Each structure stands twice: as structure tokens, then as C-alpha cells.
Amino acid sequence: MNAVVISNMSLEEKLATMEQIWDDHCQHQNVQSPDWHGDVLQIREENRRAGHEQSMDWQDAKNAIRQRTQ
Structure with a gap:
């Protein structure tokens, strides 16, 4: 995914994507x-x-x- 694709996303899609990234990050990293x-x-x-x-x-x-x- 690149910035052009992200800029075409709706706010709802961006928030959902950020939530998915954060959930994935928390499962695989020791977040401090x-x-x-x-x-x-x-x-x-x-x-x-x-x-x-x-x-x-x-x-x-x-x-x-x-x-x-x-």
C-alpha cells in the first residue's frame, strides 16, 4: 500500500486500518x-x-x- 491508496480511503477506512495495524502490532511486539x-x-x-x-x-x-x- 502506498500514500496514494491511503489518501483515497475514507476516514472510516483509515481508522479501521489503523486499528487493525495496532492490533497486529500489539500481538507481535512488546509495546512499552x-x-x-x-x-x-x-x-x-x-x-x-x-x-x-x-x-x-x-x-x-x-x-x-x-x-x-x-
Whole structure:
């Protein structure tokens, strides 16, 4: 696949492709998150506990993203 093919893809197709690549990468690699990811997660958890944010099922989140991009 090259950039020309990618540029012709819809946003939904691009997101689905990125998800497939990430899933494949995670199965075959030992992925280490950078330290700042932990900081962001801690802030988000603090906001959730304070009632400022609510968690969402991953499948529901993906569906919501797809609906917003159609």
C-alpha cells in the first residue's frame, strides 16, 4: 500500500486500518508506553473519581467515533 491508496480511503477506512495495524502490532511486539501516558491516565482517573468524566465501554467508544465521522 502506498500514500496514494491511503489518501483515497475514507476516514472510516483509515481508522479501521489503523486499528487493525495496532492490533497486529500489539500481538507481535512488546509495546512499552511512554512515561507521560501514566500521567495522563492518572489525571483522567482523578477526573472520573471526581465525577467530571465517565468511563465508556471500548466497543461503545469505537461506535461513537464511527458515528461522528460518517
